[in-house]
Amino acid sequence: MADYPSLHLLIGGEQVTGGGRETEEVIDPATGETIGTLPRASTEDLDRALDGAKRGFRTWRDTPADKRAAILTKAAGLLKERVSQIAPAITREQGKPVKDAMGEVIYSAMLLEFYAGEIKRIYGRTLVRPTGQRVEVQYHPIGPVAGFAAWNFPMINVVRKIGGALAAGCSVIVKPSEETPAGGIALVQALLDAGVPGDAVQCVFGVPDTVSRHLLGSPIIRKVTFTGSTAVGKHLARLAADDLKVATMELGGHGPVLVFNDSDVDKVLDTMVAAKYRNAGQVCVSPTRFLIEEDVFERFRDGFVERARTVKVGSGFEEDTQMGPMANARGPDSLAKLIGNAKDKGANLLTGGERIGNRGFFHEPTVLSEVPVDADIMNNEPFGPVALLNPMKDEDSMIEEANRLPYGLAAYAWTQDPARRSRLAAEIETGMLAINGANVSGVDAPFGGVKWSGYGSEDGREGVMACMVPKTVHEAD
Structure with missing residues (x-):
């Protein structure tokens, strides 16, 4: 049995807790006992995260590709170094055998390593035109991303919200499940420790519907990505549609x-x-x-x-x-x-x-x-x-x-x-x-479904391109 870590929000690179915030209990599924207390983000916290994501997008987008790749690679290394501390926390909050939790952390590190390489493989193309004309297709990061993750894989689900977005040059506000928060917090902390700016990757918790409505109601967020049930996915897709936000939905199966x-x-x-x-x-x-x-x-x-x-x-x-x-x-x-x-x-x-x-x-x-x-x-x-x-x-x-x-x-x-x-x-x-x-x-293959199992892909090259938008530039002498 392992000690369970203290829990907090990560906003602007700072660990945020206390301050009269509402809280909720985290339960050990093997015993039914409370093992932690998780703070909920206030409206002010969410607004601060949104403002930070707007700044963080500009900073991270303009960071040279080699540097961004090195940071993601370093974060992957930190996860590997910390696996013996992180995996037991995942087992405490989610219940899976600790050897499986260790595999989850290592797979998350592998995904970050793959995305580090993809940062250098975002290619545009030049179209054939007569002399004096030039048409170029460029790919640009879509903007700040809001990610919502389910409880069954406390770290893998979260890294799938973050990895492709960071590789594309986007900033991210992620909300892991309140039932299994430690895995997501550990992931975001590793990214911060590796050098991702505090405004470029942030972690919040709260009443899920309240947090999703607030984040998706902001024009700052340009994409939503979600793993969870089909019913909740449809709800988030409707919220995203109100502002024509791009969405990736990884939903239920059978x-x-x-x-x-x-x-x-x-x-x-x-x-x-x-x-x-x-x-x-x-x-x-x-x-x-x-x-x-x-x-x-x-x-x-x-x-x-x-x-x-x-x-x-x-x-x-x-x-x-x-x-x-x-x-x-x-x-x-x-x-x-x-x-x-x-x-x-x-x-x-x-x-x-x-x-x-x-x-x-x-x-x-x-x-x-x-x-x-x-x-x-x-x-x-x-x-x-x-x-x-x-x-x-x-x-x-x-x-x-x-x-x-x-x-x-x-x-x-x-x-x-x-x-x-x-x-x-x-x-x-x-x-x-x-x-x-x-x-x-x-890590190099797209992960996603069809019909009521959702749309869009995570992992692989497709996970990066899902966070980018094409721009066609027509130029004449």
Whole structure:
């Protein structure tokens, strides 16, 4: 067990707390106990952050590319140096095993390193014109950015709001989740310590709707980027539309997994069971609807249940823990309703289905099979440790079910048929597709979805260009 750090806002490079500000408690999901007190930004704090972002944009935009790249690289190094202090704080506030929290910090550092390189790869182009004429396409940073991050990845979600914007030359005001604030604070502090001006990257907290309305109501903010639920994403998109602000929305999913009879079933099981229960299923790209070709369904079902029953659930600080608690009290309560509804509709509960104990927010790894499509859990993202296993007749029916929902963030498929792989890549409606694997992200690859899973991309070159605007310059002698 590790000490939890003190919490504060970061405005203009200063740690801001006290002063009669409203506060809220941060809860350890493994115990249900309060571990920290977080200050909420006042209206004056938000206005000061906005004024700073306006100044910080001009300063950071005009900082030479080599210097900006060096600063981001240094920040990545600081995260690596501090991983043994940051990761336990993430585990305390979010619940995931500390080894997974360490991986989250390292991935965040890798993303900053990639973006440092992209700063030097923002290219325009010159168009062909007759002698005496010149047309040049330039790319410029869009302006101050407001970023809002979800609680399931306290640092990765935040670095995705900040990294591409800073690489593009924008200033950023970020609001990590109030439930998991320490990861975001640590990230912003590393950037400040590395040399990012205090006005160019700031961190605030408060009542989410109040903060978002205030920031997006200001003409200073030119872009909003958000990770979270589809419902909240639609709300923020409407607020952004009032001032025609650019938006990137990384929203909910309901990941389909297509398992064909030519796949290596044991390999699929070993890979996808681990992926399903990673972070207690609280992952926007979590594999959830397993669509299994009929003639391998029973073998797959039995193997999945066997493996699910061996997942070690416990405190994230215990060395053999594979799955920690859910991150908040809402998680087990929501799953109880969804699982109950599925059973009422005729689904088979094969293992799990219950909360574990009465301390903290632990839940059993759960498997449901033959789940009717009208069950709530087949249509609404469970965001928890629940796998849904259904037999499917053939490829066409599997693709139809994969595309049935209005979500399209991540999808998975297992097959040895090269022609089928090409068909799946063309026909599955998703922003990211993993074939014969469980990884759908990489620092150099765009991360984002389609339909109700949002629009725009983070990570990769696309994450930088999403924070830039083209300008065409026509010039004549």
